[in-house]
Amino acid sequence: MRVLDLYLKGGLIMHLISITLVIMIYVIIEKFLVIKRAKANVKEFIVSIKGLVKSANIPEIIDYCNSHNTPISRIFKQGLLKHGFGDDKVREAIEMAGRSEVFNLEKRLSILATIAGVAPLLGFLGTVTGMINAFMTIQALGGIVSPSDLAGGIWEALLTTAYGLIVGIPAYGFYNYFVTKINRLVHEIEIATTEFIDILSSEEFKNQIKSEK
Helix, strand or coil: CCHHHHHHHCCHHHHHHHHHHHHHHHHHHHHHHHHHHHHCCHHHHHHHHHHHHCCCCHHHHHHHHHCCCCHHHHHHHHHHHCCCCCHHHHHHHHHHHHHHHHHHHHCCHHHHHHHHHHHHHHHHHHHHHHHHHHHHHHHHCCCCCCHHHHHHHHHHHHHHHHHHHHHHHHHHHHHHHHHHHHHHHHHHHHHHHHHHHHHHHCHHHHHHHHHHC
16 A cells, blocks of 8 residues: 555544644754854854954954854854943843844744644544544444454554654654754853953953053
8 A cells, every 4th residue: 555545544634744744844954054053163263253352353353243144153243242331231232142042043942842742642633533433433334344344444543643653753852952952052152152251351351442442
């Protein structure tokens, strides 16, 4: 029996599970791209920024941040834009930018978690409705059915459960994978921003800024 025939025997629930599959694939691809861009040359960027900070040329550092479309570059840029308004303003700007970037990194992760739970439940629902139909058929025939007829109705009903698990298990696995990756990336960004704040708040940097003026 062809895969398409098996799919069609599952009924409407199979189509609903397929919708969750399409959404899952979209979210997975999107998160891979977001994380890849966010991780791009993070360590190299931090080293370069530290080198530029020594020159105390704020516009040059901002231009360098603008040339890198990554979460850490956008966070650093917000801190630099507030430089001169006090250490508290710099720290506040960096923290707000950091929260915004973390939100963007975690965006749509909850969809994967939802699919991991909903897809198997839809599969179970399809199995239950399929079993109900099978037993209704048995009752309509007065209970005079062969074992093969009964087995056929049962395995057709179980198709949706299998399909729901096929979608739900990878969704759960990818959810945990992305959570781990994002948490690690956020940890690296937090360490880098803390060092950056310390540099901007240092008396040496402030004195260098004054001397440049």
